Amino acid sequence: MSDSRSVAAVAAGKDDAVLQWVTFKLDHETYGINVMQVQEVLRYTEIAPVPGAPHYVLGIINLRGNVVTVIDTRSRFGLQSAELDDSTRIVIIEAEKQVIGILVDSVAEVVYLRRSEIDNAPNVGTEESAKFIQGVSNRDNELLILVDLDKLLSDEEWVELTQL
Amino acid sequence: MSKSVDETVFDYFSLLLQEPAPAKTVIQPEAKPVKGTTSSPSAPAVDSKSVVDTYVNNKPEALMPNASTSKVIGSRSFAEPATQVDKLALEKLLSAVTQADKQTDIQLQIKASAKRVREAISQTETKTLAPSVDGVQLQKTPLAGKEINSLVDIKTDDSTLNALKDAIIKHDKLAEEKSAQQLQHAKGAIPPSVTQNLQDVLDDEFQVLFFNVAGLTLAVPLVSLGGIIKIDKINHLIGRPSWFKGVQTHRDSKINVVDTCAWVMPEKYSPELAETVNYQYLVMLENSAWGLTCESLVNAVKIDKSHVNWREKPGKRPWLAGVVKQQMCGILHVQALIEMLDAGLGCQDSIDRG
Numbered sequence: 001m002s003d004s005r006s007v008a009a010v011a012a013g014k015d016d017a018v019l020q021w022v023t024f025k026l027d028h029e030t031y032g033i034n035v036m037q038v039q040e041v042l043r044y045t046e047i048a049p050v051p052g053a054p055h056y057v058l059g060i061i062n063l064r065g066n067v068v069t070v071i072d073t074r075s076r077f078g079l080q081s082a083e084l085d086d087s088t089r090i091v092i093i094e095a096e097k098q099v100i101g102i103l104v105d106s107v108a109e110v111v112y113l114r115r116s117e118i119d120n121a122p123n124v125g126t127e128e129s130a131k132f133i134q135g136v137s138n139r140d141n142e143l144l145i146l147v148d149l150d151k152l153l154s155d156e157e158w159v160e161l162t163q164l
Numbered sequence: 165m166s167k168s169v170d171e172t173v174f175d176y177f178s179l180l181l182q183e184p185a186p187a188k189t190v191i192q193p194e195a196k197p198v199k200g201t202t203s204s205p206s207a208p209a210v211d212s213k214s215v216v217d218t219y220v221n222n223k224p225e226a227l228m229p230n231a232s233t234s235k236v237i238g239s240r241s242f243a244e245p246a247t248q249v250d251k252l253a254l255e256k257l258l259s260a261v262t263q264a265d266k267q268t269d270i271q272l273q274i275k276a277s278a279k280r281v282r283e284a285i286s287q288t289e290t291k292t293l294a295p296s297v298d299g300v301q302l303q304k305t306p307l308a309g310k311e312i313n314s315l316v317d318i319k320t321d322d323s324t325l326n327a328l329k330d331a332i333i334k335h336d337k338l339a340e341e342k343s344a345q346q347l348q349h350a351k352g353a354i355p356p357s358v359t360q361n362l363q364d365v366l367d368d369e370f371q372v373l374f375f376n377v378a379g380l381t382l383a384v385p386l387v388s389l390g391g392i393i394k395i396d397k398i399n400h401l402i403g404r405p406s407w408f409k410g411v412q413t414h415r416d417s418k419i420n421v422v423d424t425c426a427w428v429m430p431e432k433y434s435p436e437l438a439e440t441v442n443y444q445y446l447v448m449l450e451n452s453a454w455g456l457t458c459e460s461l462v463n464a465v466k467i468d469k470s471h472v473n474w475r476e477k478p479g480k481r482p483w484l485a486g487v488v489k490q491q492m493c494g495i496l497h498v499q500a501l502i503e504m505l506d507a508g509l510g511c512q513d514s515i516d517r518g
Contacts, residue, residue, distance in 0.1 A: 027400070029399055029400055077402040077403075078402055078403065079402070119418065121401060122401070122404070122408065122411070122420045122453075123508065124404055124405060124408050124420075124505070124508035125401070125403040125404045125405070125408075125508070127402075127403040127404070128403065129402045129403030130402070130403030130404065131403070132402060132403065133401060133402065133403070136401075136411060136418065138413045138416060138417075138418055141413050141415075142397075142413065143399040143411050143413050143418065145399070145401065145402075
């Protein structure tokens with residue numbers, strides 16, 4: 001009897017796994033990305049524009065000898081562009097087996113969330129950017145918007161990035 | 165020498181005004197739909213009876229409303245159309261009796277059918293009293309064959325005539341209503357009632373909350389009000405329609421905030437108007453996660469159901485249950501509104517209500 005209870009508890013525990021999210025700010029909203037996909041966070045460094053690159057590509061940076069494409073996250077999210085400042089960061093992430101950088105207003109912290117604490121986002125969006133959001137969570141009376149980095153770009157766009 | 169047009173028209177209307185009153189009742193439009201014995205409910209029974217009596221007595225001239233007048237003005241051409249109209253009305257009114265007239269021996273028919281008619285009357289009286297429309301529908305066919313006979317029998321029994329006529333009128337009316345309803349349901353054009361579910365939950369006198377949005381006043385029944393929350397920080401979600409203002413956290417819940425002005429009147433919601441709108445509260449819709457932004461809360465008052473002009477037919481705005489007559493403002497159909505919002509529909513998007 002007790003064995004079955006413990007098994008159930010373990011199963012429930014597995015279902016309600018704790019996930020870590022790196023949070024960043026963009027246009028006064030807090031977003032979270034899976035910590036497992038974050039490689040490092042850089043201060044803003046000069047980004048070299050690439051002629052003929054898609055509009056969502058800011059350019060490329062040299063990261064210890066490797067060329068990394070930086071995405072204009074504001075543009076991708078349909079937000080207005082903003083001035084760069086001291087808190088601007090480039091978050092290096094890995095998604096779809098590619099390493100890219102995303103430009104954000106600032107990086108906040110790493111938070112722990114149980115899976116059960118994540119809710120679906122209101123399903124009213126019809127725009128392309130609606131699919132970026134994989135869920136929302138209410139944390140300390142603040143809304144955390146969780147981003148699915150794999151869906152940040154479409155399959156064609158991921159391929160396009162490799163050909164830059 | 166011919167008369168002028170003015171003189172002719174004047175004479176025509178003068179004649180119309182001089183028509184004797186009893187004749188008018190015979191040619192009233194209400195009497196036109198009468199076929200056979202199924203005279204219109206609004207047509208006075210006495211008139212129909214007198215008409216039938218007179219026709220059976222082979223004196224159709226007496227039915228002419230202005231027969232005497234026509235003789236007086238027989239030389240005038242404009243009097244003729246009126247007489248024709250009367251004839252047409254009369255023919256319709258007496259069509260069933262006309263058929264009877266074609267038979268060689270009416271008196272034989274009267275005697276032979278008297279018994280059957282009485283049976284029909286007794287059956288009609290019992291069946292039409294039953295509430296079931298189906299029962300009424302079933303009796304229509306046998307009655308139709310006996311209509312003439314029943315009319316003929318009128319001469320002998322006035323009380324049974326009235327009973328039969330009332331019964332026929334009643335059962336025809338019910339059958340017509342039922343067939344019309346069935347037709348509407350089959351077409352799917354008109355659901356039973358678009359606001360009936362809302363009206364059912366409301367008392368005859370119910371409370372509504374009035375609130376303002378950019379100069380527009382809307383009302384929400386208090387039974388459909390989930391609460392009122394002061395607007396705090398609204399988190400914008402990317403990729404959402406313009407009317408979706410974002411998500412506001414409230415205690416442990418998340419409220420989907422609707423930009424009411426943008427949703428209700430998107431055609432008028434310009435960036436300039438958006439600048440001027442100062443949302444203060446969220447009007448929560450029932451137990452849903454949806455909240456409508458509003459600038460100010462006016463008041464909550466009791467209104468009578470009859471003071472609302474309820475929407476009866478589906479339209480472009482299923483979220484609008486009706487109009488409060490006194491305040492001249494729209495009253496929300498919260499359930500329909502929630503359905504639309506859940507489906508991500510805008511104000512003018514059509515909703516498939518199955």
